[in-house]
Amino acid sequence: MGENLRRAIQDLNPRIDDALVALSAAVCSEVRRVNQFSMMGRPSMQTKKNIRALMNSLPKMWGLAGLISGRIVHRRKFQFVFPKEEMLSSIRGIPLKYLNEPVIRNIGDRMGEVMSVYFNPDVNAAVEFVRVRLNWNVEKFP
Known part of the structure; x- marks a missing residue:
């Protein structure tokens, strides 16, 4: 069963050839507004740290727990969104x-x-x- 699952995952089609989806100007404007005060980062140490734990601890260390939100963007990268400038x-x-x-x-x-x-x-x-x-x-x- 494990071999079949691995083979099925390898055969997945990521749909790279699909047509691109056009976003309206209003949607793009809202995305810019929401992410206007955001910070992107990645851990500087190359050890395998738990990024979720890092994202939970940094706002507390900054004294901004509950005021900012964080999310994992891609693999070892994260983003914090601040509510205002x-x-x-x-x-x-x-x-x-x-x-x-x-x-x-x-x-x-x-x-x-x-x-x-x-x-x-x-x-x-x-x-x-x-x-x-x-x-x-x-x-x-x-």
Whole structure:
């Protein structure tokens, strides 16, 4: 039975020769609108990671659980769809001696327009991350 199943799968016709389906301008416009603020990616490590687990954990790590949706696009590629262009983002790993608003704004400007910075310079304690509200420049990211 296993051999018959394997042979049947090999003989499947993917229908490559079928005529293309034309999409209306309204459908294409809606697709562009929905995916306007999306991010495509793939795992950088070549180990066999569970992409579904990655897609569940990343929104939680970003503090956006329930706000963004993710889907597997093709094999080891995924896409996250953000609801709007303005998002709250965390910046991590800034050394304490460089932890000031101009540095934070400089880093944020590389991702988009910085709308506001949530950082209190009067606190002398080292912080794990700082938050910035960004107007994402989705054109900057491939």
